[in-house]
Amino acid sequence: MKIAVAGTGYVGLVAGVCFAEKGHDVTCVDVDAQKVKLMEAGISPIYEAGLEELMRKNNATGRLHYTTDHRSAYRDAEAIFIGVGTPEQPDGSADLSYIATVSRQIAESVERDCLVVVKSTVPVGTNDKVEQFIRDFLKRDVKIEVASNPEFLAQGSAVHDTLHAARIIIGTESKEAEETLKKIYEPFGLPIVSVNRRSAEMIKYACNDFLALKISYMNDIANLCELVGADIGAVAEGMSYDARIGARFLNAGVGYGGSCFPKDTKALKYLAQQNGYTLRTVEAAVAVNEEQKTRLFRKASNRMITFQNLKVAVLGLAFKAGTDDLREAPSLDNVKLLLESGADICAYDPVAVNNFKKKYPEGRCGRGTIQYADDPAAALLEANICFIFTEWDEIRRIAPEIYQEKMQIPLVYDGRNLYDPAKMRAAGIEYYSIGR
Numbered sequence: 001m002k003i004a005v006a007g008t009g010y011v012g013l014v015a016g017v018c019f020a021e022k023g024h025d026v027t028c029v030d031v032d033a034q035k036v037k038l039m040e041a042g043i044s045p046i047y048e049a050g051l052e053e054l055m056r057k058n059n060a061t062g063r064l065h066y067t068t069d070h071r072s073a074y075r076d077a078e079a080i081f082i083g084v085g086t087p088e089q090p091d092g093s094a095d096l097s098y099i100a101t102v103s104r105q106i107a108e109s110v111e112r113d114c115l116v117v118v119k120s121t122v123p124v125g126t127n128d129k130v131e132q133f134i135r136d137f138l139k140r141d142v143k144i145e146v147a148s149n150p151e152f153l154a155q156g157s158a159v160h161d162t163l164h165a166a167r168i169i170i171g172t173e174s175k176e177a178e179e180t181l182k183k184i185y186e187p188f189g190l191p192i193v194s195v196n197r198r199s200a201e202m203i204k205y206a207c208n209d210f211l212a213l214k215i216s217y218m219n220d221i222a223n224l225c226e227l228v229g230a231d232i233g234a235v236a237e238g239m240s241y242d243a244r245i246g247a248r249f250l251n252a253g254v255g256y257g258g259s260c261f262p263k264d265t266k267a268l269k270y271l272a273q274q275n276g277y278t279l280r281t282v283e284a285a286v287a288v289n290e291e292q293k294t295r296l297f298r299k300a301s302n303r304m305i306t307f308q309n310l311k312v313a314v315l316g317l318a319f320k321a322g323t324d325d326l327r328e329a330p331s332l333d334n335v336k337l338l339l340e341s342g343a344d345i346c347a348y349d350p351v352a353v354n355n356f357k358k359k360y361p362e363g364r365c366g367r368g369t370i371q372y373a374d375d376p377a378a379a380l381l382e383a384n385i386c387f388i389f390t391e392w393d394e395i396r397r398i399a400p401e402i403y404q405e406k407m408q409i410p411l412v413y414d415g416r417n418l419y420d421p422a423k424m425r426a427a428g429i430e431y432y433s434i435g436r
Helices: 012-021 033-040 051-060 070-075 097-109 126-137 158-163 175-188 197-228 232-240 261-274 280-292 295-303 330-340 353-359 376-380 400-406 421-426
Strands: 002-006 025-029 064-067 079-082 114-118 144-148 168-171 192-195 311-315 344-348 363-365 368-372 385-388 411-414 430-432
Touching: 002 012, 002 070, 002 097, 012 025, 012 051, 012 064, 012 079, 012 158, 025 070, 033 064, 051 064, 051 158, 064 070, 070 097, 079 097, 079 175, 097 114, 097 126, 114 126, 114 175, 126 144, 126 197, 144 175, 144 197, 168 175, 168 197, 175 192, 192 197, 197 232, 197 261, 197 280, 261 280, 295 330, 295 385, 295 411, 295 430, 311 330, 311 376, 330 344, 330 368, 344 353, 344 376, 353 368, 376 400, 400 421, 421 430
Parallel strands: 002 025, 002 079, 025 064, 079 114, 114 144, 168 192, 311 344, 311 385, 344 368, 385 411, 411 430
Antiparallel strands: 144 168, 363 368
16 A cells, blocks of 8 residues: 655654555655655664664665655555654643644645544544644545554564554544555554544553553652662562553653653643543652652762762663653753752763763753763763663663772662662662662
């Protein structure tokens, strides 16, 4: 099937590449000409395992194309997937301006009947508005239907999650639209759950917010564990055997980040408020997460007289391992506080350093300074204190003795519970983690 995909971020590019991998003829559309040139050269604008290999493979077969010319891409497409961003606005609502722009471009470009599929995460009822918006600006006498097909990929494993999804959710208002989407996904060989559009939109929010609730709940329990002398690792293990709870998302830490959980919890909270309802559980998750992000900084502040002129090692900048995404990353909140306190930071991350440099270039920054290391050991050299914010294997593999050997003061605040506290203490390290 001839498919166009609007947007080449985590949602759009991964979807487009995976559609091509399954045999469809795909054109990915982006407004950034430089980005298009990179993709044509087989270079992904995002860090995602296995993505570049599939980009090169399917481009070579002639099934995958990139363009800035939306008119040519949309003109004769049988299906157009919208995968542009819906960033959070100051009040917590979703910014739908990019969705609106693409919708109008589609309306003014299509020359044949086609199915428009909203893959971006959007508030309940948005698909209805997109359909009306397209009809308002439609230039030709063609039939356009709109369907919802939310993504459920996790950054760091997006390609695998798309090709081997637990299920495909499709939301349609007609049998014809349903059959078209089923045809597109037939080569994937995955279970398909077919519902109406508003239910599909709500499923996406309900899933993401449930996982955010689970993470915040475990962090809340972890904080209580510290106070009463329990170990969150042991508690999580005991919980994991309960089939009603499951073993995933039970790890305590410094909170969730990324492009989904923070934005989607606030968006659902806003949607509820607009409809005169209070989602008390979601509001609690948002509050717990905000406080959790800087919990270790507050602990360290109680331990230290000052951070002024102290060398601080920061290990891990991305919001989680497997990605270079910094959106809502705990490292951002903590680095900001450390620099404001006069710390001299040396940071390490295997893939996110370049993105972090855009926010914090090397050199003096406020009262402090920041520089970047090529490996963890270099970041630790002569450090007075170390913070760990991302669970990269490169960090997990650091032997306790390295902290003792490299640091001037072996003082470690671990926001991802990567190490055995007993082994760290045995190595002579003053070690603090979450809930243990």
